[in-house]
Amino acid sequence: MTKPFLEIKGLTVAYGENVIMHDVDFTVNERDVFIIMGGSGCGKSTLLTVLTGLKAPEKGTETFAGKPFWGNGATKADRDALMRKAGILYQSGALWSSMTLAENVAMPLEQYTDFTPAEIKDLVALKLDLVGLGGFQNYYPAEISGGMKKRAGLARALALDPQIVFFDEPSAGLDPISSKNLDDLILQIRENLRTTIVMVTHELPSIFAIGTNSIYLDARTKTVIARGNPNELLKNPPNETLEHFLTRGKK
Amino acid sequence: MSATAILNTDGTDGSAQLRLSGDWRADCAGRDAVVAAFERPAFRHAVLNGAEITDWDSRLIAFLVRLLSLCKKNNVEYTLADFPDGVPSLLDLAFAVPEHADARPPRRPRDFLVWLGETALQCRSSVGKAWDFSRRTYAAALRFAAHRAVVRKQDVLAEIQAAGAGAFPIVSLICFLIGLILAFVGSIQLKMFGAEIYVSSLVAISVTRVMGAIMTGVIMAGRTGASYAATLGSMRVNEEVDALETMGVSPFDFLVFPRVLALSLMMPLLTIYADFMGIMGGGFVGVFMLGLSPDDYFRMTLSALTMRNIVIGIVHGAVYGVIIALCGCYQGITCGRNASAVGSATTAAVVSSIVWMTVATAVLTVIFSVCGA
CATH class of the missing domain: 3.30.750.24 (STAS domain)
Known part of the structure; x- marks a missing residue:
């Protein structure tokens, strides 16, 4: 029986008076590959900034691993502590450009563990090996390709053996082969590290290949208009908007 | 056809x-x-x-x-x-x-009262943001003092090198030329009274008291302050700042404070160096254009130099260092998330640094005057 890891209730997000989304509810279970999908400009990435504590919602609650993250008296210190159980892969990789790949991956380990430098060095090598970047320890982000940056960003996200990893459009800017390889890597990580995955994307091949559960955010109504396994939703779309999205407007 | x-x-x-x-x-x-x-x-x-x-x-x-x-x-x-x-x-x-x-963007009425109200709200928001930035930088300084800040030693050293030794060539050139110009312009007037020898005093006093610090400040605002804004702004655009925040690392500890510390430490030293180069520039005019002997020129310079003026110049330099670093980092860390915002932040960093340096000069001048310095 899977347990809920992330529970969102009645979330409303706005920039000033401009409401981006309202009354968003969903639950991410442990070991899910949960896809947040929707067209451009529907607020997927904004939702991710709320889920990861960068932006406060106007209303609603988020429960993270059974503990309050937004609402119910949660403080910034609570969020910081909970985010140590999470890893994030940003759209651009967001590697710190003044550091080598090894220093990027080592940073969370140096910050939040009392491992010795030798242990950290071994762990950094392991994480880079896991994402296929063994030997690239001393490269700077500017010296590697976009796909490699994403892999290095993933290695950094995995540094603290997170229980959940958030991905912001991981396939953006990648060729189809690199995109598929990244999908395979995400599945391997989920299987082997027993990690829950939350992914913001609108890449249909990725959605159908790895998604186990999903929500569809609608830009017009500014809320969730469909939820479920993406392949099931493709077979029985609950509304025309989602059908249009999942079939690239063919039906 | x-x-x-x-x-x-x-x-x-x-x-x-x-x-x-x-x-x-x-x-x-x-x-x-x-x-x-x-x-x-x-x-x-x-x-x-x-x-x-x-x-x-x-x-x-x-x-x-x-x-x-x-x-x-x-x-x-x-x-x-x-x-x-x-x-x-x-x-x-x-x-x-x-x-x-x-x-279509809504048409905004260009009514004066609406403009006044919007401007007032923007001012209040800007003051609030600046206050929050100052508070968080101060908190980072306290954490650094208590050894609780997440700061990499090599980052601080790299910033010190970039803000200090890295600025030597441009500070040398500009301050030498400023000393040269001061001496040349001063000599035109002093020649009429046969008092060319006092060019050395003119240059020594003006450069050490304030000109050396101001010129170094302007150079560093354009060179280092702009670089801080562009670097932090680009990091904001590339989500590197977000990555730090979600990891629970304060960007004020990791990015802002090392830069403020580096420039605050380096500006007084650069000011002393700028004073030296300005005097050398004045000496060049005195010796090679006015025909003064090097002995006479530097003897008169030494007699005009006072520790009080040198210290006043160094205080100016230290204050400018803090201002430039804060303005650069503030504009960078509050930068928007697109390429043009980085350009705007860089421009704003230089402009606001120079404006606040001018304000600080006026305040310091009044303070030193009241104190009899």
């Missing part, structure tokens, strides 16, 4: 014939008259004929879209006849999705 558009509205059935011909990759002479006729149509149906068009590009499509939009607006029916392949399908594409009327 150049593009022509001939409109015939003589039809008795209330219809008009527009005949387009020639090469529509060039300007059409009668275009404005045709548009004017479609804006206030004296016809109920228009037939647009393109059989004689020999060549065309997007200008033809833009012209037709304009005319057809006017037809729709004025309830005039239209027919397209004999246009080259591609034109009808491009027109279909142009009209496929109706214009989103609500996508």
Whole structure:
């Protein structure tokens, strides 16, 4: 029986008076590959900034691993502590450009563990090996390709053996082969590290290949208009908007 | 054959014939008259004929879209006849999705009171942001003092090197030239009284008391302050700052404080070096252009130098260092998330640094005057 890891209730997000989304509810279970999908400009990435504590919602609650993250008296210190159980892969990789790949991956380990430098060095090598970047320890982000940056960003996200990893459009800017390889890597990580995955994307091949559960955010109504396994939703779309999205407007 | 558009509205059935011909990759002479006729149509149906068009590009499509939009607006029916392949399908594409009327930015009333209110709200928001930035930087300094800040030693050393040794060449050149200019301009007046030797005193006092610090400040605002804004702004755009925040690492500990510390430490040292280079520049004019002996020049310089003026200059330098670092980091860390925002942040960093340096100079001058210095 899977347990809920992330529970969102009645979330409303706005920039000033401009409401981006309202009354968003969903639950991410442990070991899910949960896809947040929707067209451009529907607020997927904004939702991710709320889920990861960068932006406060106007209303609603988020429960993270059974503990309050937004609402119910949660403080910034609570969020910081909970985010140590999470890893994030940003759209651009967001590697710190003044550091080598090894220093990027080592940073969370140096910050939040009392491992010795030798242990950290071994762990950094392991994480880079896991994402296929063994030997690239001393490269700077500017010296590697976009796909490699994403892999290095993933290695950094995995540094603290997170229980959940958030991905912001991981396939953006990648060729189809690199995109598929990244999908395979995400599945391997989920299987082997027993990690829950939350992914913001609108890449249909990725959605159908790895998604186990999903929500569809609608830009017009500014809320969730469909939820479920993406392949099931493709077979029985609950509304025309989602059908249009999942079939690239063919039906 | 150049593009022509001939409109015939003589039809008795209330219809008009527009005949387009020639090469529509060039300007059409009668275009404005045709548009004017479609804006206030004296016809109920228009037939647009393109059989004689020999060549065309997007200008033809833009012209037709304009005319057809006017037809729709004025309830005039239209027919397209004999246009080259591609034109009808491009027109279909142009009209496929109706214009989103609500996508236009709202028109803002330019009423004075509205402007005043908006400006006041913006000021309040800016003051709030600046206060929050100062508070968080101060907290980072306290954490650093308590050894609780997440700061990499090599980052601080790299910033110190960039803000200190890295600025030597430009500070050398500019301050040498400033000393040279001061001496040269001063000598023109002093020569009239046969008092050229006092050029050395003029340069020594003016450079050490404030000019050395100001020139170093302006150089560092353009060089290092702008670099801080651009670096932090780019990190904001590339989500590197977000990555730090979600990891629970304060960007104020990791990015802002090392820069403020580096520049605050280096500016007083650069000011002393700038004083030296300014005096050398004055010496160059005194010795090689005014014919003074090096011994006399530097003896007079030493007699004019006072520790009080040197210390005042160093205090100015230290204050400028803090101001430049804070302005640069503030603009960078509050930068928007696009490339043009980084450019704006860089410009704002330099401008605000210079403005606040000027304000600080005025305040320090009053303070030193009141203290009898």
